[in-house]
Amino acid sequence: MNENRYEELLKTQKKLIFTPGGKSMVPMLGDRKNTVVILPVSEGQKIKKYDVIFYKRDNGQYVLHRVIKKQKNSFVLCGDGQYVKEYGVRRDMILGKLDGFFKGEKYIRMDSTSIVIYSRLRVASRPVRALFCRAWHLVKRAFRRT
Numbered sequence: 001m002n003e004n005r006y007e008e009l010l011k012t013q014k015k016l017i018f019t020p021g022g023k024s025m026v027p028m029l030g031d032r033k034n035t036v037v038i039l040p041v042s043e044g045q046k047i048k049k050y051d052v053i054f055y056k057r058d059n060g061q062y063v064l065h066r067v068i069k070k071q072k073n074s075f076v077l078c079g080d081g082q083y084v085k086e087y088g089v090r091r092d093m094i095l096g097k098l099d100g101f102f103k104g105e106k107y108i109r110m111d112s113t114s115i116v117i118y119s120r121l122r123v124a125s126r127p128v129r130a131l132f133c134r135a136w137h138l139v140k141r142a143f144r145r146t
Contacts, residue, residue, distance in 0.1 A: 006054075006056075006062060006095065007056075007095060010038065010040040010095055010096055011040070014039070014040060015037055015038065015039050015040075015099075016037075016038040016054070016096060017035060017036070017037050017038075018035065018036060018038075019032055019033075019034065019035050019036070020032070020034075020036055020064055023081050024063075024064075024065065024079030024080070024081050024082050025052070025064060025065070025066075025079050025080045025081060026080065026081035027080065027081065028080050028101075028115075028118065028122075029064075029080075029101060034101045034102060034103060035101060035102040036064065036098055036100075036101045036102075037098070037099045037100050037101065037107075038054045038064075038095070038096035038097065038098055038099065039096055039097055039099045040095070040096050041053070041094055041095070041096055041097050045097075047067060047070070047075065047091070047094060047097070048067065048070075049067050049068065049069065049070060049123070050066065050067060050116075050119040050120060050123060051066070051067045051097055051098070051110075052064060052065065052066050052067075052097070052098035052110065053065065053066075053067060053075075053077070053089075053094050053095075053096070053097050053098070054094070054095050054096040054097070054098065055077075055089055055093045055094045055095055056093055056095060057093065058093070062095075063077075064098065065077040065078060065079045065086065066078060066079070066080060066119065066122070066123065068085065068123050068126065069085075071087075073090065074087065074088050074089055074090050074091075075089045075090075075091075075094075076089070077089050078123075078126060080122050083126055083129050083130035083133050084130075098110055100112075
């Protein structure tokens with residue numbers, strides 16, 4: 001899909017349906033394996049911790065990541081398959097919010113009990129995953145030197 005049309009489609013169609021690429025939201029969303037449904041975010045609509053938002057970075061890149069913390073004037077985000085936090089995501093960068101996704105023929109809503117539990121566990125486990133990944137990288141680097 002032509003990326004320049006994302007904002008236009010959200011405004012005119014009131015939803016955006018596409019199959020995202022990348023591994024940042026694994027294991028919930030596979031690389032080009034799931035179709036997502038994004039709904040636009042209105043001016044007064046709250047963005048909450050655990051929401052998965054669709055936003056446009058200042059460099060023009062479109063991203064789908066989870067809110068892990070709200071700050072005074074911005075949000076801290078992280079992909080489910082990542083451990084590095086992204087700071088400084090402003091409200092004006094946010095285009096929409098993930099309503100749900102398809103796994104095969106089944107539509108899974110973000111407010112389903114299983115996804116709500118998964119979201120909380122994924123955010124809570126991020127520090128442990130970060131520690132494990134850093135340790136793993138150190139071990140790999142040490143073995144490369146020998």
